[in-house]
Amino acid sequence: MATQHSRSAARFMMAPAVILLLGWMLVPLIMTLYFSFKRYLPLRGGDLGWTGFDNYVRFVTSSAFWPSVQATLIIVGGTLLITVIFGVLLGILLNQPMWGQGVVRILVIAPFFVMPTVSALVWKNMFMDPVNGLFAHLWKAVGAQPIEWLSDISLFSIVLIVSWQWLPFATLILLTAIQSLDSEQLEAAEMDGAPVLKRFAYITLPHLSRAITIVILIETIFLLSIFAEIFVTTGGAFGSRTLTYLIFQRVLESQNVGLGSAGGVYAIILANIVAIFLMRIVGKNLDA
Amino acid sequence: MGQIKLEQVTKSFGPVEVIPPLDLTIGDGEFTVFVGPSGCGKSTLLRLIAGLEDITSGTIRIDGQDATNVPPAKRGLAMVFQSYALYPHMSVRKNIAFPMRMAGIPEDEQNRRIEAAATALNLTDYLERRPGQLSGGQRQRVAIGRAIVREPAAFLFDEPLSNLDAALRVGMRLEISELHKRLATTMIYVTHDQVEAMTMADKIVVLQAGVIEQVGSPLELYRAPRNVFVAGFIGSPKMNLLSGPEAEKHGVHTIGIRPEHTAISTESGTWEGTVGVAEHLGSDTFLHVQCPQFAEPLTVRASGEFPVQYGDRIFLTPDPAHLHRFDAAGLRIA
Numbered sequence: 001m002a003t004q005h006s007r008s009a010a011r012f013m014m015a016p017a018v019i020l021l022l023g024w025m026l027v028p029l030i031m032t033l034y035f036s037f038k039r040y041l042p043l044r045g046g047d048l049g050w051t052g053f054d055n056y057v058r059f060v061t062s063s064a065f066w067p068s069v070q071a072t073l074i075i076v077g078g079t080l081l082i083t084v085i086f087g088v089l090l091g092i093l094l095n096q097p098m099w100g101q102g103v104v105r106i107l108v109i110a111p112f113f114v115m116p117t118v119s120a121l122v123w124k125n126m127f128m129d130p131v132n133g134l135f136a137h138l139w140k141a142v143g144a145q146p147i148e149w150l151s152d153i154s155l156f157s158i159v160l161i162v163s164w165q166w167l168p169f170a171t172l173i174l175l176t177a178i179q180s181l182d183s184e185q186l187e188a189a190e191m192d193g194a195p196v197l198k199r200f201a202y203i204t205l206p207h208l209s210r211a212i213t214i215v216i217l218i219e220t221i222f223l224l225s226i227f228a229e230i231f232v233t234t235g236g237a238f239g240s241r242t243l244t245y246l247i248f249q250r251v252l253e254s255q256n257v258g259l260g261s262a263g264g265v266y267a268i269i270l271a272n273i274v275a276i277f278l279m280r281i282v283g284k285n286l287d288a
Numbered sequence: 289m290g291q292i293k294l295e296q297v298t299k300s301f302g303p304v305e306v307i308p309p310l311d312l313t314i315g316d317g318e319f320t321v322f323v324g325p326s327g328c329g330k331s332t333l334l335r336l337i338a339g340l341e342d343i344t345s346g347t348i349r350i351d352g353q354d355a356t357n358v359p360p361a362k363r364g365l366a367m368v369f370q371s372y373a374l375y376p377h378m379s380v381r382k383n384i385a386f387p388m389r390m391a392g393i394p395e396d397e398q399n400r401r402i403e404a405a406a407t408a409l410n411l412t413d414y415l416e417r418r419p420g421q422l423s424g425g426q427r428q429r430v431a432i433g434r435a436i437v438r439e440p441a442a443f444l445f446d447e448p449l450s451n452l453d454a455a456l457r458v459g460m461r462l463e464i465s466e467l468h469k470r471l472a473t474t475m476i477y478v479t480h481d482q483v484e485a486m487t488m489a490d491k492i493v494v495l496q497a498g499v500i501e502q503v504g505s506p507l508e509l510y511r512a513p514r515n516v517f518v519a520g521f522i523g524s525p526k527m528n529l530l531s532g533p534e535a536e537k538h539g540v541h542t543i544g545i546r547p548e549h550t551a552i553s554t555e556s557g558t559w560e561g562t563v564g565v566a567e568h569l570g571s572d573t574f575l576h577v578q579c580p581q582f583a584e585p586l587t588v589r590a591s592g593e594f595p596v597q598y599g600d601r602i603f604l605t606p607d608p609a610h611l612h613r614f615d616a617a618g619l620r621i622a
Contacts, residue, residue: 187340188373192387192434193361202386206377 029268036261043255055262064246071155072242076223078159079166080216086163087170087215088208091178094171105175112168116228123161124150124233154238161229166222170215177211178204217278224271243267290351290364290441290474291316292337297346299329299336299498306332307498309346314442314476314491319468322478323485323521324495330478331446333495337476338367338444350441361390366435367444370451372427374419380430381415387438398437405433408467425456432467442474449484461487482522486510494518516618519544525574525587527612534559534581540621542614547574547589549610554596557603561586563596577602 036055039048059065094105111119127133128149136146149157181204189199227244234240236249247267251260292314299307307329314320322330335341337348339360348355355363366387374383381402388398406412409429419427428448435443445464449457465488468475479485485492486506494501494509494517502514506522513519519527523546531542551557552575561579573594576585588604596602613621 182371182373184369184371184373185375188367188369188434189375189386190340191338191360191365191367192438193390194386195361198390203375206375209377 032261032264032268034261035257036265038258040257041255042257051258055258056265059250059259059262059266064241067239068241068243068246071240072224072244074155075159075162075226075242076220078156079162079223080219082159082163083166083170083219084174084212084215086167087174088205088212090167090171091174092204094175095178108171109168111165112172114165116165116226117232119165120161120229120232123157123164128157150233151238154234154240158229158233158240161233162223162226165229166219169219173211173215174208177208181207213281217274217281220274221271221278224267224274243270291349292442292474292476293349293352294337295347295349297336297348298344299332299341300344305498307336310498310500312493312500312503314474317472317474319465319475319477319488319490320493321485321489321491322476322493322495323480323482324501325521326480328495329498330480330495332498334367334444334446334476334478338365339363340367364438364441365444366438366440366442367446368428368431368435368448370447372419372431372448372451374427374430374434376419379416379418380411380422380433383419383430384433384437387434391438401437401439402433405436408436408470409433424452425460428452428460429463432464436467436471440473442476445475445477447478447480449479450481457484464488483524486522492522494521512620512622513544513612514620516542516544516614519612519614519620525589528584528586528588529614530582530586532581538611538613540613541616542618544612544614545606546610547587549607550586550588551605551607552588552590552594553603553605554601555603557605559586559604559606561602561604563598563600563602566594566596566598568593575602577604579604 037050037052039051039054040046041048090108094101094108098104114122125133127135130136130146130148133146133149135149139146147153185203185207186199189203194202225244226242227248230236230240230242230245231248236245241249243263244267247260247263250256250263254260294310294312296309296311297307298305298309310333322333324330332341336343339355339358343356346356350358350363350365375386378386384402384405385398388401393401402415403412406415409432411426411429411433414422414426414430419430422430431448448464449460452460461484464475464477468488477484477488489506491503492506492509493503496517502509502518509518509522513522513527516529520529525547527544527546528550529542529544535541535543559579559581561577564576564578564585566576567574571592573590573592575588575590575594575596577588578585586604615621
């Protein structure tokens with residue numbers, strides 16, 4: 001009954017939601033663009049007028065910019081590496097018939113439900129604390145000098161924390177992909193003389209390639225913007241300052257809204273490039 | 289070479305015994321068909337021979353060698369699966385090459401065998417395609433090609449035609465039969481379709497609940513079924529099995545008469561009945577006749593066209609030379 005009348009009625013009914021969502025997106029975007037062309041220092045004189053592309057140039061030429069991009073890439077790349085590799089292994093493990101499968105699966109998924117701030121604090125205080133942390137106790141128990149995780153190997157520690165949070169997501173998606181693998185294919189490969197590892201390399205892994213692509217792209221989008229984990233652990237110190245964190249520091253710690261906004265625009269461009277890739281690949285997979 | 293011998297083979301899944309002790313010899317070059325209703329253990333038996341399932345007890349010998357604990361790849365058997373089990377991310381060429389690649393056969397020998405198999409199976413034009421771009425029959429041929437290039441001691445087919453439509457099934461049935469004549473390799477073929485069994489087999493093994501009911505050539509099974517189960521399973525349409533007073537006239541528990549061994553008349557005969565559904569196939573007419581003395585309607589075959597209507601009176605006369613007699617235990621009385 002899609003008559004002209006009901007269609008315009010539907011549009012009218014949907015309008016409030018659409019306008020709200022559009023406003024929700026457009027207002028911050030336009031404000032970011034607006035401030036990025038201004039010299040705006042809230043505690044040092046407020047709005048000091050237009051500056052053109054000055055903020056953009058200053059953000060990129062700052063000595064903190066390239067190290068922050070590097071830190072971002074290390075955290076995203078490291079987490080992807082760990083979650084995909086262990087996600088595949090855990091997926092295969094959880095696909096084996098075993099006692100208490102349902103409970104184990106729920107336990108594996110559990111970290112995903114813990115808020116980033118909470119999990120980062122738990123890791124910082126309970127595991128990685130060089131005096132009272134469990135790791136410190138473990139190191140002392142074998143007579144070793146406890147590692148100062150968050151100051152000596154801060155990036156690795158943050159990768160570890162973030163991986164712990166995202167492993168369930170990767171495992172879940174890869175497990176469902178593994179479950180959809182036709183067991184006759186594996187049996188055929190077994191008859192064809194492929195031992196376990198070759199069956200994995202030639203049959204299972206190619207079957208998982210799409211699922212792995214999805215995991216990589218979705219995780220990339222979320223990992224580009226991780227913030228809480230850095231804020232509550234190192235506070236951006238010890239080389240763990242990512243692009244997102246640099247923007248935060250420019251706006252709130254240096255009270256330079258214009259400079260931070262310019263950084264924000266760079267981040268939007270970066271996220272959009274990734275989003276385009278994601279849309280194209282997801283779309284292609286839906287076609288097939 | 290490809291003689292396969294099962295000695296006292298059993299298989300249990302937990303406390304459930306799927307295959308009680310079973311002996312079977314499959315001769316070199318024989319086309320053996322395992323046939324039986326769903327869940328009779330025929331696929332399990334094939335998987336035991338393939339090595340995809342471990343046997344619980346007993347011995348499997350291939351060419352006289354004990355293969356009981358030999359892994360599937362080392363048994364020299366090739367299997368064609370019901371779902372074809374092609375590797376979807378590889379081209380047809382790579383699919384066929386896969387077993388040879390695993391065996392480390394040199395590249396030029398691989399190519400030679402691929403070309404030979406592709407020519408034999410009409411796949412030459414499709415070698416660079418992916419399985420997803422092929423039709424059901426072509427996929428089936430790729431699966432067979434992948435089995436051929438290994439030059440196995442025996443081929444195992446697990447209901448390979450059940451995913452094809454009826455017309456294609458008849459065609460592939462012929463192709464597989466021709467392949468067997470050309471290669472003269474042992475083949476074991478699992479199906480639930482007795483027509484496939486009758487048309488293709490040198491030797492049929494009829495299974496029920498993991499037990500071999502009868503082993504023999506198609507015509508042996510047709511002419512002299514060893515028991516009521518085989519009598520009802522082999523032949524299409526089914527043999528009419530009658531018990532009660534009519535069987536007692538012959539001094540046995542059950543008598544069986546095939547639809548094609550009953551004479552039909554509109555005037556006189558041994559049994560009188562009314563015509564139910566009539567199936568006109570052109571070459572034959574199958575009549576379902578309800579006789580008052582039997583609970584089940586009888587199926588009878590008339591050659592060509594037979595002009596009767598629903599509800600007509602009809603007389604049937606069984607051919608005494610083709611009457612099968614069975615005792616109370618269901619076993620054949622010669």
